[in-house]
Amino acid sequence: MNTHSQPLNERISALMDGDLPAAELDALLADLAQQDSSANDWHLYHVAGDVLRSQALAPQRADLAFLGRLELRLAQEIVASPVVLQPARELPATSPLAHVSANGPWRWAAGATFTVLVGVVSVGMWGGAAPTSPSQLAAVPAPIVDTAALQAAPVMLRDPELDALMAAHQQMGGHSAWQMPSGFLRNATYERPAR
């Protein structure tokens, strides 16, 4: 049966019960993922069903607030676990997923968190990680610096791990979120000539 002519929320109801033709499933799930009103219907129907089965399943706290907090934590999770988040796959522009990913609710949170992370890492690596004790000073061998070479062609120090992290989060964070700090970081990496 073709249910395309039915209202969207009636198809959501049928979907919940496993009565939606498989051929229509993908399109409806895309609608669900993109439209807040559809997701709201999904939520309300499930609450009604849960409460009918057991009154103890009535939401005690705001389900959507729970989801909001979870989304924030997951955004941090994505930033903190570059192993899990592989370098983002480029979705075809025509894919509905491309639109959802680009406009997803975690995009800006993830981008902001990533910016903070890069800032913290940069402070540790370039910003003033001064040794805190004489023993540390003694333990670190003095670097041999070819000052003539540095003056001729300044070399930017790169951390492969940080590069990999940035590459992995290039799509998630967005260029605009970290282009300015990265410009600053490059300037801060030049070695001074020895006095």
Added chain:
Amino acid sequence: MTEPSASPNDVDLLLVERTLAGDQRAYGLLVLKYQRRIQRLVGRMVRDVDLVEDIAQETFIRAYRALHQFRGDAQFYTWLYRIAVNTAKKFLLELKRNPTMSESFLSSAEEDETSRPKYEPSTEETPESELAAKEIAGVVNTAMDALPEELRQAVTLREIEGLSYEEIAVAMDCPIGTVRSRIFRAREAISAKVKPLLEKQTGKRW
């Protein structure tokens, strides 16, 4: 000829696959579907309301991390259930190890969201959230009572008895399309009554 339909389990699996493909909101739909059952389950093992929420959050975080391991062999809720129980046990173990934490956080170690707690909060301790939940349950029941008989029967057979549309059609002696329509109308009627309460909950600061 009847077109093949996706079972509710297929829907869960598809939402998992969409999440893995980068559609984070698909995971949100799974959370909206299962969070109450998970919170209820955890609430049977832990008394503290805030801790229940923390453990439920941690459950969904862990499930998200392990999502690529879910193959659809078992039901998604069964898989999620084990993660929730293990997460709660880990929290409880840490609580017991930490002498500064009160045992008042702990409840029985029963792993069933339908079992009764050994600890019952007193009237003074009853949180506002419990009253809100009771209010929602009351509104759902009232809305059910107000439904026309054929809608109430259809949604009861589906949501409480768990019958398929085909079985309900036989039981009610009507076409499947009518069953689908009746269940949808029943859900709409109940949702219309519940929606303001949920919006009120969302607007509150807990």
